[in-house]
Amino acid sequence: MNDVKCECGHVNPHGTVLCEACGKVLDETDNRKELLDMRYEGSARRSQTYNKTIIDKIWNFFSSVKVGVWLIIITLIASILGTILPQEMYINLPPDVYYEQEYGWFGKLYYQLGFHDLYGSWWYLLLIAMIGISLVICSLDRVVPLYKALKAQRVTRHEGFLKRQRVFGANSEAEQTDLETVKKHLQAKRYHVREENGDILAEKNRFSRWGPYVNHIGLIIFLFGGMLRFIPGFYVNEDLWVREGETALVPETNEQYYIKNNQFILEHYDKNNKTFEKALNRAGEVVKNYQSNVVLYQREGEKIPGEKPKLKKLEEYKIRVNQPLSFNGYSVFQSSFKTEFKAMTFALTNKSTNQAFGEVKVDLTNPQEKYDLGNGYSVELLNYFPDFEFDDNGEPSTKSRVPNNPAFIFRMNTPDKPKGETSFVAIRQTIEPFGNNTYKLAFKGIETKNVSGFIVRKDSSLWVFIIGGIIFMIGVIQGAYWNHRRIWVQRKNGQVWIAAHTNKNWYGLKRELEAILAGTKLTMPDDQLQRDKEVKEVV
Amino acid sequence: MAALSSNLLFVAFILYLIATLFFGGSIKEKKGLSEKKETNKWGKIAVFLTIVGFVSQLGYFITRWIAAGHAPVSNMFEFTTFFGMALVGAFIVIYFIYRTTLLGLFTMPVAILVIAYASMFPRDITPLIPALQSYWLHIHVTTAAIGEAILAISFAAGLIYLVKAIDQTKSSKRTFWLEAVMFSLVTVLGFVAVSSIFSGMGYHEKFNWVDKHDNEAVVEYTMPAIAGPHEGELLTKDGFKPFVEMPAIVNAKKLNTVIWSLIGGIILYGLIRLIIRKRISAALKPLVKNINLDFVDEISYRSVLIGFPVFTLGALIFAMIWAQMAWSRFWGWDPKEVWALITWLFYAAFMHLRLSKGWHGEKSAWLAVIGFVIIMFNLVAVNLIIAGLHSYAGS
Numbered sequence: 006m007n008d009v010k011c012e013c014g015h016v017n018p019h020g021t022v023l024c025e026a027c028g029k030v031l032d033e034t035d036n037r038k039e040l041l042d043m044r045y046e047g048s049a050r051r052s053q054t055y056n057k058t059i060i061d062k063i064w065n066f067f068s069s070v071k072v073g074v075w076l077i078i079i080t081l082i083a084s085i086l087g088t089i090l091p092q093e094m095y096i097n098l099p100p101d102v103y104y105e106q107e108y109g110w111f112g113k114l115y116y117q118l119g120f121h122d123l124y125g126s127w128w129y130l131l132l133i134a135m136i137g138i139s140l141v142i143c144s145l146d147r148v149v150p151l152y153k154a155l156k157a158q159r160v161t162r163h164e165g166f167l168k169r170q171r172v173f174g175a176n177s178e179a180e181q182t183d184l185e186t187v188k189k190h191l192q193a194k195r196y197h198v199r200e201e202n203g204d205i206l207a208e209k210n211r212f213s214r215w216g217p218y219v220n221h222i223g224l225i226i227f228l229f230g231g232m233l234r235f236i237p238g239f240y241v242n243e244d245l246w247v248r249e250g251e252t253a254l255v256p257e258t259n260e261q262y263y264i265k266n267n268q269f270i271l272e273h274y275d276k277n278n279k280t281f282e283k284a285l286n287r288a289g290e291v292v293k294n295y296q297s298n299v300v301l302y303q304r305e306g307e308k309i310p311g312e313k314p315k316l317k318k319l320e321e322y323k324i325r326v327n328q329p330l331s332f333n334g335y336s337v338f339q340s341s342f343k344t345e346f347k348a349m350t351f352a353l354t355n356k357s358t359n360q361a362f363g364e365v366k367v368d369l370t371n372p373q374e375k376y377d378l379g380n381g382y383s384v385e386l387l388n389y390f391p392d393f394e395f396d397d398n399g400e401p402s403t404k405s406r407v408p409n410n411p412a413f414i415f416r417m418n419t420p421d422k423p424k425g426e427t428s429f430v431a432i433r434q435t436i437e438p439f440g441n442n443t444y445k446l447a448f449k450g451i452e453t454k455n456v457s458g459f460i461v462r463k464d465s466s467l468w469v470f471i472i473g474g475i476i477f478m479i480g481v482i483q484g485a486y487w488n489h490r491r492i493w494v495q496r497k498n499g500q501v502w503i504a505a506h507t508n509k510n511w512y513g514l515k516r517e518l519e520a521i522l523a524g525t526k527l528t529m530p531d532d533q534l535q536r537d538k539e540v541k542e543v544v
Numbered sequence: 545m546a547a548l549s550s551n552l553l554f555v556a557f558i559l560y561l562i563a564t565l566f567f568g569g570s571i572k573e574k575k576g577l578s579e580k581k582e583t584n585k586w587g588k589i590a591v592f593l594t595i596v597g598f599v600s601q602l603g604y605f606i607t608r609w610i611a612a613g614h615a616p617v618s619n620m621f622e623f624t625t626f627f628g629m630a631l632v633g634a635f636i637v638i639y640f641i642y643r644t645t646l647l648g649l650f651t652m653p654v655a656i657l658v659i660a661y662a663s664m665f666p667r668d669i670t671p672l673i674p675a676l677q678s679y680w681l682h683i684h685v686t687t688a689a690i691g692e693a694i695l696a697i698s699f700a701a702g703l704i705y706l707v708k709a710i711d712q713t714k715s716s717k718r719t720f721w722l723e724a725v726m727f728s729l730v731t732v733l734g735f736v737a738v739s740s741i742f743s744g745m746g747y748h749e750k751f752n753w754v755d756k757h758d759n760e761a762v763v764e765y766t767m768p769a770i771a772g773p774h775e776g777e778l779l780t781k782d783g784f785k786p787f788v789e790m791p792a793i794v795n796a797k798k799l800n801t802v803i804w805s806l807i808g809g810i811i812l813y814g815l816i817r818l819i820i821r822k823r824i825s826a827a828l829k830p831l832v833k834n835i836n837l838d839f840v841d842e843i844s845y846r847s848v849l850i851g852f853p854v855f856t857l858g859a860l861i862f863a864m865i866w867a868q869m870a871w872s873r874f875w876g877w878d879p880k881e882v883w884a885l886i887t888w889l890f891y892a893a894f895m896h897l898r899l900s901k902g903w904h905g906e907k908s909a910w911l912a913v914i915g916f917v918i919i920m921f922n923l924v925a926v927n928l929i930i931a932g933l934h935s936y937a938g939s
Contacts (some may be wrong), residue, residue: 009618044899044900070899070903071900074893074896075897077889077892077893077896081889081890081893083887084886085882085886087877088879088926092877094876094877107756108793108843124877124882158864185886242873252559274671278671280611280612280613281668281669281671283668283669284668284669284670285671292674293674293675295674323672326674327677327678327870328869329869338872401803467868470874471865474861477856478764481852481856485849485850486850509845509849510842510846512839512842532838534838535836
């Protein structure tokens with residue numbers, strides 16, 4: 006490429022605005038008196054230099070901060086749309102029913118537009134992806150030339166460069182000792198001072214210039230972590246329900262781990278608690294604790310189909326909200342609970358005399374086929390529907406194996422009815438399919454037990470997010486809490502010229518300059534931007 | 545302990561009020577309010593009172609923490625009060641960097657309004673639900689509030705900029721929107737006034753109503769019902785009969801409160817206009833005549849630069865760590881999470897616009913105002929209207 010050689014001898018890459026070494030304006034036509042645009046040190050950015058091929062055009066598109074800002078704004082507005090109504094994952098009905106039922110025509114429209122799963126929609130992901138690309142290209146387009154320019158800068162600068170800095174002043178009267186004092190002050194303020202032919206360049210906190218690029222790297226890593234989730238096995242997220250007293254296999258663990266739920270505990274705040282008395286009177290019952298006392302087991306030896314696995318106890322743990330059980334990269338969280346029917350008790354009763362001939366207790370998860378009550382009385386369980394409903398043909402059937410609505414067909418064998426009587430028993434209803442029976446099974450009681458709802462999570466991508474987050478924070482702090490400051494003190498035309506530049510916080514720079522020039526004959530340079538404005542205000 | 549705590553908060557509130565008056569005095573007397581001038585006597589007293597008030601409020605915070613057994617940032621009253629305290633704290637820090645009392649004149653009223661608004665919510669010490677029982681409650685919520693408070697300083701500085709920069713001699717879009725900001729602030733005062741009056745009167749009325757699932761329910765209003773509930777039937781004798789009945793999907797009680805706040809705001813604003821005979825922003829203009837525009841612009845930008853990392857850490861990173869522990873996922877697109885992201889995206893856009901498009905001065909000041917509106921929306925509307933997992937904050 007046709008590189009540009011500056012009069013100071015430095016060879017600049019094609020497209021450079023200000024000579025990397027001396028800061029002279031390379032474009033001769035640009036000789037206005039205005040202040041220099043110091044962003045990226047006037048270095049040669051690819052996006053500002055080439056615009057021919059399709060790759061150039063794509064590069065230029067994504068390297069534009071304007072495009073980046075638009076992407077941010079569009080994402081911002083899209084995100085707002087997603088908070089108007091609850092998202093799909095927070096509703097407990099099928100979305101096609103829920104939105105219209107709860108919010109009428111607006112809800113229906115919201116659902117039809119796909120806003121019920123906005124953050125998982127292809128276009129939202131596309132927006133995020135475009136922000137990611139923009140981050141990469143924007144950063145590369147700027148950081149490389151900026152790095153080169155800052156590295157190539159020389160102490161002695163071109164007159165035009167100094168004059169057109171925002172903070173600039175010329176001094177005719179200056180003593181040799183003044184420069185020494187200034188140098189001492191600069192060093193005391195932790196400036197890195199370089200000297201060349203009696204000219205001074207003092208610089209500090211250059212690393213703060215890299216802050217934005219460091220935080221962009223953090224963000225890119227963070228977004229990359231999001232992509233890892235699409236790799237199978239990298240991310241496990243399963244629900245697990247375990248009844249009290251039961252042991253269940255933890256899903257997605259290669260049948261390695263088992264959890265036994267000993268007890269589920271639900272505690273409420275004590276109404277008589279002095280501290281919370283008033284609040285509890287207003288709010289009613291407030292839950293204090295959800296807890297499952299569990300035992301974690303690991304399978305020993307090889308898995309043999311059909312055989313009960315041999316389990317080794319690893320640990321006992323109380324899983325509570327905020328205190329998940331963690332093992333080997335997996336975490337088990339307390340997420341919910343429900344109460345399930347455990348057993349129902351009936352009494353075999355003569356309908357006319359109300360005399361009972363013994364009780365039958367049916368274990369709802371593991372019922373017996375026959376219950377012998379002695380003295381020739383017995384009850385046979387002919388059929389059992391744990392989650393009873395009438396199917397399309399009007400036949401009794403079961404929806405699931407969970408005893409949500411148990412129903413039974415019993416045969417009651419009694420000495421006076423040796424053939425037995427058949428009775429259909431469900432909650433709050435009894436049907437006698439073959440006419441009037443002499444006996445009935447009177448409902449006596451129901452036992453319940455708790456079922457703990459867990460979420461099993463394994464997130465191998467978590468560390469990527471953590472690293473991304475840390476790098477982002479480092480970058481943001483580096484860029485926000487330090488300022489890159491440079492002060493030039495140079496001899497030009499028999500005068501001492503002072504110019505200063507900072508990437509932000511001009512107020513701080515000026516305060517520092519005052520302290521640095523204190524005790525010398527050198528006068529405080531002007532803030533040319535402010536002076537221009539004041540002139541305008543007066544005019 | 546709880547009583548002591550309330551008293552300390554009250555003392556802080558009064559001190560902030562007096563400090564504001566002194567900040568006002570410090571402006572009047574002084575000529576040439578730009579950089580590097582010494583603070584006058586009035587200003588020194590104002591800053592001193594502010595610091596004493598802050599310490600008193602810190603006392604409220606600590607004593608309430610002891611009384612409750614957890615950091616008092618777990619409900620709307622506690623969080624909003626803490627936000628007010630953080631605002632004062634952020635101002636004190638920025639004051640010692642830039643030494644301008646004018647910033648206090650604009651920040652303190654905002655902090656006072658925030659604390660007054662907070663006290664309209666139930667002030668009882670509430671127990672923590674299981675999800676909140678974590679030391680991350682203290683870390684996440686306080687850091688997020690401090691971040692938001694520092695960002696809010698940029699709003700105060702932006703407001704100063706706009707009051708000074710906008711020409712009030714003829715009306716324009718700019719004067720209208722700046723006055724709209726002033727009106728919103730007055731409306732918060734209206735809400736506080738109306739709520740205090742009705743609660744002082746002990747106003748109550750009950751309605752039977754039918755909710756959107758056709759269930760009958762009872763609702764208790766604490767202000768006269770202008771907007772009545774769906775198929776509402778007034779149960780209280782001599783109660784106020786609603787002018788309009790709301791459909792079932794609208795929360796009529798909250799809407800009613802909004803209507804009353806607006807009425808209060810309009811009356812107050814009307815009175816102010818009647819007395820001063822010009823726009824509020826025009827009336828404030830003499831106060832800012834000595835400040836240098838570039839200087840406030842820099843304070844505004846600097847506050848964003850200081851606040852943004854704190855906000856990111858508190859409202860996003862700490863939030864994610866806690867969410868991972870409590871809800872098993874660090875991000876779940878809960879409305880409050882999304883609004884924290886929106887706030888973050890907004891300030892990210894702000895900084896890019898400033899850096900590369902050169903949006904300094906007035907544009908930047910408007911952005912600071914919008915940023916504050918987003919923060920307030922997240923605090924008020926997301927808690928009260930868009931209830932999600934953070935809905936415990938709404939009580």
